Amino acid sequence: PDMMRPNLAPQNIRFWRGMYCRFENGIHPRENVEELLLVCCDHSSSLEDHIRLLQKRVTAIKLKLASVGDKVKSEITKESPQTIDNKLLYDKVEEIAKISNNGFEDPLGATEMKLSCDKELPLPMGVAGDDLLKGVSGDSLRLELESVALDWKPLRNVEECQCSTHFDHFMPKYHCWKCGELFCQRCTEMHVALPGHLSQRAVPVCTPCYRRVTNPSEAAESP
Template identity: 40%
Template structure:
Protein backbone atom coordinates (compact mmCIF):
# COMPACT_ATOMS: atom_id res chain seq x y z
CA UNK A 1 0.00 0.00 0.00
CA UNK A 2 1.42 3.43 -0.98
CA UNK A 3 2.02 6.13 1.58
CA UNK A 4 1.72 9.87 0.92
CA UNK A 5 5.16 10.99 -0.23
CA UNK A 6 6.93 8.38 1.85
CA UNK A 7 6.90 5.20 -0.18
CA UNK A 8 5.43 1.77 0.05
CA UNK A 9 4.17 0.65 3.45
CA UNK A 10 3.05 -2.66 4.87
CA UNK A 11 -0.65 -2.40 5.70
CA UNK A 12 -0.44 -5.33 8.11
CA UNK A 13 1.95 -3.91 10.68
CA UNK A 14 2.58 -0.35 9.42
CA UNK A 15 6.26 -0.79 8.56
CA UNK A 16 7.78 1.20 5.68
CA UNK A 17 9.13 -0.94 2.84
CA UNK A 18 10.55 1.75 0.55
CA UNK A 19 11.48 5.37 1.11
CA UNK A 20 13.15 6.90 -1.94
CA UNK A 21 11.48 7.55 -5.28
CA UNK A 22 14.07 5.43 -7.07
CA UNK A 23 13.08 2.44 -4.97
CA UNK A 24 9.50 2.78 -6.16
CA UNK A 25 10.54 2.35 -9.80
CA UNK A 26 9.84 -0.66 -11.99
CA UNK A 27 12.51 -3.00 -10.54
CA UNK A 28 10.94 -2.73 -7.06
CA UNK A 29 8.97 -5.92 -7.51
CA UNK A 30 12.05 -7.75 -8.68
CA UNK A 31 14.38 -6.36 -5.99
CA UNK A 32 12.12 -6.40 -2.95
CA UNK A 33 9.73 -9.24 -3.92
CA UNK A 34 6.81 -7.42 -2.36
CA UNK A 35 4.27 -9.99 -3.48
CA UNK A 36 5.99 -12.57 -1.27
CA UNK A 37 6.93 -10.36 1.68
CA UNK A 38 3.61 -8.57 2.05
CA UNK A 39 0.00 -8.97 0.98
CA UNK A 40 -2.80 -6.90 -0.44
CA UNK A 41 -4.91 -4.92 2.00
CA UNK A 42 -8.05 -5.51 -0.05
CA UNK A 43 -7.36 -9.23 -0.23
CA UNK A 44 -6.92 -9.36 3.53
CA UNK A 45 -10.21 -7.53 4.10
CA UNK A 46 -11.98 -9.82 1.63
CA UNK A 47 -10.77 -12.90 3.51
CA UNK A 48 -11.87 -11.44 6.87
CA UNK A 49 -15.08 -9.85 5.70
CA UNK A 50 -17.12 -11.31 8.56
CA UNK A 51 -15.13 -9.28 11.08
CA UNK A 52 -16.23 -6.01 9.48
CA UNK A 53 -19.93 -6.77 9.14
CA UNK A 54 -22.44 -5.51 11.68
CA UNK A 55 -24.34 -8.57 12.99
CA UNK A 56 -27.24 -6.36 14.12
CA UNK A 57 -27.78 -4.80 10.70
CA UNK A 58 -30.93 -5.91 8.89
CA UNK A 59 -31.23 -4.72 5.27
CA UNK A 60 -35.01 -5.17 5.41
CA UNK A 61 -35.31 -2.46 8.05
CA UNK A 62 -33.69 0.17 5.81
CA UNK A 63 -34.40 -0.62 2.15
CA UNK A 64 -33.72 2.97 1.07
CA UNK A 65 -30.56 5.01 1.24
CA UNK A 66 -29.34 5.52 4.79
CA UNK A 67 -29.57 9.13 5.92
CA UNK A 68 -27.16 9.94 8.76
CA UNK A 69 -28.58 11.61 11.84
CA UNK A 70 -26.44 14.65 12.56
CA UNK A 71 -28.22 15.90 15.67
CA UNK A 72 -25.70 17.17 18.24
CA UNK A 73 -27.20 15.10 21.06
CA UNK A 74 -26.48 11.90 19.10
CA UNK A 75 -22.77 12.59 18.76
CA UNK A 76 -20.78 10.47 21.22
CA UNK A 77 -17.60 11.94 22.60
CA UNK A 78 -14.71 9.55 23.17
CA UNK A 79 -13.87 10.83 26.61
CA UNK A 80 -11.42 8.05 27.42
CA UNK A 81 -9.27 9.07 24.46
CA UNK A 82 -9.44 12.86 24.37
CA UNK A 83 -9.83 13.52 28.11
CA UNK A 84 -7.57 10.82 29.50
CA UNK A 85 -5.43 13.41 31.30
CA UNK A 86 -8.35 15.49 32.56
CA UNK A 87 -10.17 14.41 35.72
CA UNK A 88 -12.24 17.59 36.00
CA UNK A 89 -13.93 19.18 38.97
CA UNK A 90 -16.67 16.55 39.05
CA UNK A 91 -15.13 13.34 37.70
CA UNK A 92 -17.51 10.73 36.40
CA UNK A 93 -17.09 7.03 36.82
CA UNK A 94 -16.77 5.18 33.48
CA UNK A 95 -19.84 3.10 32.74
CA UNK A 96 -17.85 0.02 31.75
CA UNK A 97 -15.87 0.05 35.00
CA UNK A 98 -19.09 0.62 36.94
CA UNK A 99 -20.78 -2.34 35.26
CA UNK A 100 -17.82 -4.64 35.91
CA UNK A 101 -17.58 -3.58 39.55
CA UNK A 102 -21.34 -4.03 40.01
CA UNK A 103 -21.22 -7.50 38.47
CA UNK A 104 -18.38 -8.56 40.78
CA UNK A 105 -20.16 -7.04 43.77
CA UNK A 106 -23.41 -8.88 43.02
CA UNK A 107 -21.52 -12.16 42.55
CA UNK A 108 -19.75 -11.75 45.90
CA UNK A 109 -22.99 -10.93 47.73
CA UNK A 110 -24.80 -13.84 46.07
CA UNK A 111 -22.08 -16.25 47.17
CA UNK A 112 -22.21 -14.85 50.71
CA UNK A 113 -26.01 -15.10 50.88
CA UNK A 114 -25.83 -18.76 49.83
CA UNK A 115 -23.21 -19.37 52.50
CA UNK A 116 -25.38 -17.70 55.18
CA UNK A 117 -28.41 -19.76 54.11
CA UNK A 118 -26.35 -22.93 54.41
CA UNK A 119 -25.10 -21.92 57.85
CA UNK A 120 -28.60 -21.06 59.06
CA UNK A 121 -29.86 -24.47 57.92
CA UNK A 122 -27.04 -26.22 59.79
CA UNK A 123 -27.76 -24.21 62.97
CA UNK A 124 -31.46 -25.09 62.75
CA UNK A 125 -30.58 -28.75 62.36
CA UNK A 126 -28.24 -28.59 65.35
CA UNK A 127 -30.92 -26.95 67.53
CA UNK A 128 -33.50 -29.55 66.47
CA UNK A 129 -31.16 -32.40 67.38
CA UNK A 130 -30.38 -30.81 70.76
CA UNK A 131 -34.05 -30.33 71.60
CA UNK A 132 -34.81 -33.89 70.54
CA UNK A 133 -32.05 -35.27 72.77
CA UNK A 134 -33.32 -33.31 75.77
CA UNK A 135 -36.85 -34.48 75.10
CA UNK A 136 -35.80 -38.13 74.91
CA UNK A 137 -33.76 -37.73 78.08
CA UNK A 138 -36.75 -36.33 79.99
CA UNK A 139 -38.97 -39.17 78.75
CA UNK A 140 -36.44 -41.79 79.86
CA UNK A 141 -36.12 -40.13 83.25
CA UNK A 142 -39.88 -40.13 83.70
CA UNK A 143 -40.08 -43.82 82.82
CA UNK A 144 -37.35 -44.62 85.33
CA UNK A 145 -39.19 -42.70 88.06
CA UNK A 146 -42.37 -44.63 87.36
CA UNK A 147 -40.59 -47.97 87.45
CA UNK A 148 -38.75 -47.33 90.71
CA UNK A 149 -41.51 -45.36 92.38
CA UNK A 150 -42.46 -48.27 94.63
CA UNK A 151 -38.89 -48.84 95.70
CA UNK A 152 -37.61 -45.31 96.13
CA UNK A 153 -35.08 -46.18 98.77
CA UNK A 154 -33.33 -48.74 96.59
CA UNK A 155 -33.41 -46.32 93.68
CA UNK A 156 -31.72 -43.54 95.67
CA UNK A 157 -29.07 -45.89 96.98
CA UNK A 158 -28.36 -47.15 93.49
CA UNK A 159 -28.13 -43.61 92.17
CA UNK A 160 -25.64 -42.58 94.86
CA UNK A 161 -23.50 -45.61 94.17
CA UNK A 162 -23.60 -44.90 90.46
CA UNK A 163 -22.52 -41.28 91.01
CA UNK A 164 -19.69 -42.40 93.30
CA UNK A 165 -18.41 -44.84 90.71
CA UNK A 166 -18.70 -42.50 87.71
CA UNK A 167 -17.64 -39.31 89.48
CA UNK A 168 -14.05 -39.37 88.27
CA UNK A 169 -14.69 -41.30 85.08
CA UNK A 170 -13.37 -39.51 81.96
CA UNK A 171 -16.56 -40.32 80.05
CA UNK A 172 -19.02 -38.84 82.53
CA UNK A 173 -21.82 -36.49 81.46
CA UNK A 174 -20.13 -33.38 82.85
CA UNK A 175 -16.99 -34.02 80.85
CA UNK A 176 -19.04 -34.50 77.71
CA UNK A 177 -20.89 -31.25 78.32
CA UNK A 178 -17.61 -29.38 78.74
CA UNK A 179 -16.29 -30.82 75.51
CA UNK A 180 -19.52 -29.88 73.76
CA UNK A 181 -19.27 -26.31 75.05
CA UNK A 182 -15.69 -26.04 73.82
CA UNK A 183 -16.70 -27.34 70.40
CA UNK A 184 -19.60 -24.91 70.25
CA UNK A 185 -17.32 -21.99 71.16
CA UNK A 186 -14.84 -23.07 68.51
CA UNK A 187 -17.60 -23.30 65.92
CA UNK A 188 -18.82 -19.81 66.79
CA UNK A 189 -15.34 -18.38 66.31
CA UNK A 190 -14.98 -20.15 62.97
CA UNK A 191 -18.37 -18.92 61.80
CA UNK A 192 -17.49 -15.35 62.83
CA UNK A 193 -14.25 -15.47 60.84
CA UNK A 194 -16.05 -16.86 57.81
CA UNK A 195 -18.70 -14.14 57.95
CA UNK A 196 -16.08 -11.39 58.32
CA UNK A 197 -14.09 -12.72 55.35
CA UNK A 198 -16.47 -11.11 52.83
CA UNK A 199 -16.77 -7.34 52.38
CA UNK A 200 -20.39 -6.15 52.39
CA UNK A 201 -19.68 -2.48 51.58
CA UNK A 202 -17.33 -1.69 48.70
CA UNK A 203 -15.67 1.68 48.30
CA UNK A 204 -16.89 3.70 45.32
CA UNK A 205 -14.43 3.98 42.47
CA UNK A 206 -15.10 7.69 41.93
CA UNK A 207 -13.81 8.46 45.42
CA UNK A 208 -10.55 6.57 44.91
CA UNK A 209 -7.72 8.97 44.10
CA UNK A 210 -4.65 7.01 45.10
CA UNK A 211 -3.68 3.39 45.65
CA UNK A 212 -1.95 2.16 48.79
CA UNK A 213 1.29 1.97 46.77
CA UNK A 214 1.05 5.78 46.16
CA UNK A 215 0.05 5.29 42.51
CA UNK A 216 -2.39 7.92 41.27
CA UNK A 217 -5.67 6.42 40.07
CA UNK A 218 -6.82 8.40 37.02
CA UNK A 219 -9.50 7.77 34.42
CA UNK A 220 -7.46 5.19 32.52
CA UNK A 221 -6.21 3.29 35.57
CA UNK A 222 -7.89 -0.04 36.17
CA UNK A 223 -9.40 0.02 39.65
CA UNK A 224 -9.91 -3.32 41.35
CA UNK A 225 -11.80 -4.09 44.56
CA UNK A 226 -10.52 -6.46 47.20
CA UNK A 227 -13.28 -8.99 47.90
CA UNK A 228 -12.36 -9.21 51.59
CA UNK A 229 -11.86 -5.60 52.72
CA UNK A 230 -13.74 -3.81 49.91
CA UNK A 231 -10.96 -1.25 49.32
CA UNK A 232 -9.75 -0.17 45.87
CA UNK A 233 -6.27 -0.96 44.59
CA UNK A 234 -4.40 -0.71 41.32
CA UNK A 235 -3.96 -3.71 39.06
CA UNK A 236 -0.42 -4.49 40.18
CA UNK A 237 -1.37 -4.50 43.88
CA UNK A 238 -4.03 -7.20 43.43
CA UNK A 239 -2.23 -10.17 41.96
CA UNK A 240 -3.37 -12.82 44.45
CA UNK A 241 -6.49 -14.94 44.34
CA UNK A 242 -7.86 -17.00 47.19
CA UNK A 243 -11.13 -18.76 48.04
CA UNK A 244 -12.95 -16.80 50.75
CA UNK A 245 -14.42 -18.89 53.60
CA UNK A 246 -17.62 -16.84 53.36
CA UNK A 247 -18.28 -17.91 49.75
CA UNK A 248 -20.20 -21.13 49.24
CA UNK A 249 -18.61 -22.09 45.90
CA UNK A 250 -15.01 -21.56 47.11
CA UNK A 251 -13.99 -19.97 43.80
CA UNK A 252 -10.71 -18.02 44.09
CA UNK A 253 -11.36 -14.26 43.90
CA UNK A 254 -8.95 -11.29 43.77
CA UNK A 255 -7.78 -9.95 47.14
CA UNK A 256 -5.07 -7.56 48.25
CA UNK A 257 -1.80 -8.81 49.71
CA UNK A 258 -2.62 -8.13 53.42
CA UNK A 259 -5.96 -9.92 53.10
CA UNK A 260 -4.32 -12.79 51.25
CA UNK A 261 -1.77 -13.20 54.04
CA UNK A 262 -4.50 -13.14 56.71
CA UNK A 263 -6.44 -15.91 54.94
CA UNK A 264 -3.57 -18.05 53.68
CA UNK A 265 -1.65 -17.77 56.96
CA UNK A 266 -4.24 -17.51 59.74
CA UNK A 267 -3.17 -16.59 63.23
CA UNK A 268 -2.58 -19.57 65.50
Protein backbone atom coordinates (compact mmCIF):
# COMPACT_ATOMS: atom_id res chain seq x y z
CA PRO A 1 0.00 0.00 0.00
CA ASP A 2 1.03 3.58 -0.62
CA MET A 3 2.42 5.49 2.35
CA MET A 4 2.81 9.23 2.94
CA ARG A 5 6.42 10.27 3.04
CA PRO A 6 6.80 13.75 4.58
CA ASN A 7 9.40 16.08 3.12
CA LEU A 8 11.71 16.88 6.02
CA ALA A 9 13.83 19.43 4.15
CA PRO A 10 14.64 22.41 6.45
CA GLN A 11 13.17 24.96 4.03
CA ASN A 12 9.81 23.18 4.21
CA ILE A 13 9.54 23.11 8.00
CA ARG A 14 7.58 26.10 9.26
CA PHE A 15 6.11 26.94 12.64
CA TRP A 16 3.94 29.62 14.13
CA ARG A 17 6.33 32.28 15.43
CA GLY A 18 3.54 33.89 17.42
CA MET A 19 3.30 30.77 19.63
CA TYR A 20 6.71 29.09 19.51
CA CYS A 21 9.93 30.98 20.28
CA ARG A 22 8.06 34.24 20.55
CA PHE A 23 10.57 35.83 22.93
CA GLU A 24 13.60 33.99 21.57
CA ASN A 25 16.15 36.11 19.71
CA GLY A 26 18.80 33.45 19.34
CA ILE A 27 22.24 33.05 20.85
CA HIS A 28 23.49 36.20 19.11
CA PRO A 29 20.73 38.86 19.26
CA ARG A 30 20.48 40.96 16.14
CA GLU A 31 18.24 43.76 14.89
CA ASN A 32 15.41 43.16 12.49
CA VAL A 33 16.56 44.54 9.13
CA GLU A 34 13.20 46.12 8.27
CA GLU A 35 12.91 47.72 11.70
CA LEU A 36 16.50 48.94 11.54
CA LEU A 37 15.92 50.61 8.17
CA LEU A 38 12.88 52.47 9.50
CA VAL A 39 14.86 53.67 12.51
CA CYS A 40 17.73 54.90 10.32
CA CYS A 41 15.28 56.74 8.06
CA ASP A 42 13.57 58.48 11.00
CA HIS A 43 16.87 59.32 12.67
CA SER A 44 18.30 60.81 9.46
CA SER A 45 15.13 62.83 8.90
CA SER A 46 15.32 64.26 12.43
CA LEU A 47 19.00 65.20 12.11
CA GLU A 48 18.53 66.80 8.67
CA ASP A 49 15.66 68.91 9.96
CA HIS A 50 17.76 69.98 12.96
CA ILE A 51 20.73 70.82 10.71
CA ARG A 52 18.57 73.10 8.55
CA LEU A 53 17.50 75.04 11.65
CA LEU A 54 21.11 75.36 12.86
CA GLN A 55 22.20 76.61 9.44
CA LYS A 56 19.49 79.26 9.57
CA ARG A 57 20.58 80.43 13.03
CA VAL A 58 24.28 80.50 12.08
CA THR A 59 23.50 82.51 8.95
CA ALA A 60 21.53 85.05 10.97
CA ILE A 61 24.36 85.46 13.49
CA LYS A 62 26.94 85.87 10.71
CA LEU A 63 24.84 88.60 9.11
CA LYS A 64 24.54 90.33 12.45
CA LEU A 65 28.30 90.21 12.98
CA ALA A 66 28.90 91.47 9.44
CA SER A 67 26.65 94.44 10.12
CA VAL A 68 28.77 95.34 13.14
CA GLY A 69 31.93 95.40 11.03
CA ASP A 70 30.30 97.49 8.31
CA LYS A 71 29.02 99.96 10.88
CA VAL A 72 32.44 100.44 12.48
CA LYS A 73 34.15 100.77 9.09
CA SER A 74 31.70 103.46 8.03
CA GLU A 75 32.35 105.37 11.27
CA ILE A 76 36.12 105.22 10.66
CA THR A 77 35.65 106.60 7.15
CA LYS A 78 33.45 109.45 8.38
CA GLU A 79 35.72 110.44 11.27
CA SER A 80 39.01 110.33 9.31
CA PRO A 81 38.41 110.72 5.56
CA GLN A 82 42.04 111.71 4.75
CA THR A 83 44.35 110.82 7.65
CA ILE A 84 43.72 107.93 10.02
CA ASP A 85 45.02 108.04 13.57
CA ASN A 86 46.75 104.75 14.40
CA LYS A 87 45.38 104.69 17.94
CA LEU A 88 41.83 105.25 16.67
CA LEU A 89 42.29 102.50 14.10
CA TYR A 90 43.59 100.05 16.69
CA ASP A 91 40.71 100.87 19.01
CA LYS A 92 38.19 100.19 16.26
CA VAL A 93 39.87 96.92 15.29
CA GLU A 94 39.89 95.79 18.91
CA GLU A 95 36.22 96.70 19.18
CA ILE A 96 35.37 94.58 16.12
CA ALA A 97 37.42 91.64 17.43
CA LYS A 98 35.84 91.89 20.87
CA ILE A 99 32.31 91.90 19.47
CA SER A 100 33.08 89.02 17.12
CA ASN A 101 34.67 86.93 19.87
CA ASN A 102 31.78 87.54 22.21
CA GLY A 103 29.34 86.52 19.50
CA PHE A 104 31.09 83.21 18.77
CA GLU A 105 31.93 82.35 22.39
CA ASP A 106 28.40 83.07 23.54
CA PRO A 107 26.07 82.59 20.55
CA LEU A 108 23.05 82.74 22.86
CA GLY A 109 23.76 86.41 23.55
CA ALA A 110 24.67 87.37 20.02
CA THR A 111 21.20 88.69 19.34
CA GLU A 112 21.67 91.51 21.87
CA MET A 113 24.78 93.10 20.28
CA LYS A 114 24.80 96.89 20.36
CA LEU A 115 27.33 99.70 19.98
CA SER A 116 28.63 101.66 22.94
CA CYS A 117 26.16 104.41 22.10
CA ASP A 118 23.30 101.91 22.74
CA LYS A 119 22.00 102.25 19.22
CA GLU A 120 20.63 99.24 17.38
CA LEU A 121 23.01 97.98 14.73
CA PRO A 122 21.26 98.32 11.37
CA LEU A 123 21.91 95.64 8.77
CA PRO A 124 23.07 96.57 5.28
CA MET A 125 20.42 97.23 2.71
CA GLY A 126 18.89 94.03 1.37
CA VAL A 127 19.99 91.86 4.33
CA ALA A 128 17.26 90.23 6.42
CA GLY A 129 19.34 89.12 9.41
CA ASP A 130 17.05 90.83 11.92
CA ASP A 131 14.10 88.97 10.45
CA LEU A 132 15.93 85.67 10.94
CA LEU A 133 16.61 86.49 14.60
CA LYS A 134 13.21 88.03 15.27
CA GLY A 135 11.68 86.53 18.40
CA VAL A 136 14.80 84.46 19.16
CA SER A 137 16.32 84.72 22.63
CA GLY A 138 19.05 82.90 24.49
CA ASP A 139 16.57 80.62 26.25
CA SER A 140 14.82 79.74 23.00
CA LEU A 141 18.14 78.90 21.33
CA ARG A 142 19.11 76.68 24.24
CA LEU A 143 15.72 74.97 24.05
CA GLU A 144 16.19 74.34 20.33
CA LEU A 145 19.59 72.74 20.89
CA GLU A 146 18.37 70.50 23.70
CA SER A 147 15.08 69.41 22.15
CA VAL A 148 16.48 67.00 19.55
CA ALA A 149 18.23 63.72 20.38
CA LEU A 150 21.47 63.42 18.40
CA ASP A 151 22.08 59.79 19.43
CA TRP A 152 19.34 57.17 19.47
CA LYS A 153 19.50 54.06 21.63
CA PRO A 154 20.31 50.92 19.58
CA LEU A 155 17.65 48.27 19.16
CA ARG A 156 19.87 45.43 20.31
CA ASN A 157 19.59 43.96 23.83
CA VAL A 158 16.46 45.93 24.73
CA GLU A 159 14.01 43.43 26.18
CA GLU A 160 11.27 45.60 27.63
CA CYS A 161 9.83 49.10 27.63
CA GLN A 162 10.04 51.43 30.60
CA CYS A 163 6.40 50.61 31.30
CA SER A 164 7.48 46.94 31.79
CA THR A 165 5.93 45.82 28.51
CA HIS A 166 8.06 42.99 27.14
CA PHE A 167 9.20 43.29 23.53
CA ASP A 168 8.64 40.26 21.34
CA HIS A 169 9.10 39.42 17.68
CA PHE A 170 5.81 41.07 16.68
CA MET A 171 6.06 44.18 18.84
CA PRO A 172 8.18 46.87 17.16
CA LYS A 173 10.23 49.32 19.17
CA TYR A 174 9.77 53.08 18.78
CA HIS A 175 12.23 55.88 19.51
CA CYS A 176 11.38 59.13 21.21
CA TRP A 177 12.68 61.86 18.89
CA LYS A 178 13.53 64.11 21.85
CA CYS A 179 15.42 61.85 24.27
CA GLY A 180 16.31 58.98 21.90
CA GLU A 181 15.14 56.21 24.26
CA LEU A 182 13.18 53.13 23.18
CA PHE A 183 9.51 52.69 24.03
CA CYS A 184 6.51 50.63 23.02
CA GLN A 185 3.78 51.97 20.76
CA ARG A 186 1.55 52.93 23.67
CA CYS A 187 4.26 55.05 25.32
CA THR A 188 5.02 56.98 22.09
CA GLU A 189 1.49 57.78 20.98
CA MET A 190 2.04 61.48 21.73
CA HIS A 191 3.10 63.70 18.83
CA VAL A 192 4.44 67.24 19.15
CA ALA A 193 6.54 69.68 17.11
CA LEU A 194 10.06 70.00 18.53
CA PRO A 195 11.62 73.50 18.76
CA GLY A 196 14.83 72.16 17.22
CA HIS A 197 13.15 71.18 13.93
CA LEU A 198 12.78 73.76 11.18
CA SER A 199 9.75 72.09 9.59
CA GLN A 200 7.84 72.12 12.90
CA ARG A 201 5.99 68.92 12.02
CA ALA A 202 4.67 66.74 14.82
CA VAL A 203 6.93 63.79 15.67
CA PRO A 204 6.48 60.90 18.14
CA VAL A 205 7.77 61.50 21.66
CA CYS A 206 7.40 59.75 24.99
CA THR A 207 5.02 61.03 27.65
CA PRO A 208 7.66 62.72 29.89
CA CYS A 209 9.21 64.52 26.90
CA TYR A 210 5.76 65.59 25.70
CA ARG A 211 5.18 67.28 29.05
CA ARG A 212 8.58 68.98 28.93
CA VAL A 213 7.92 70.41 25.46
CA THR A 214 4.33 71.50 26.05
CA ASN A 215 4.92 72.83 29.60
CA PRO A 216 8.58 73.95 29.82
CA SER A 217 7.95 75.96 33.00
CA GLU A 218 6.60 72.95 34.88
CA ALA A 219 9.45 70.77 33.60
CA ALA A 220 12.00 73.30 34.91
CA GLU A 221 10.40 73.31 38.38
CA SER A 222 10.24 69.51 38.64
CA PRO A 223 13.41 67.84 40.03
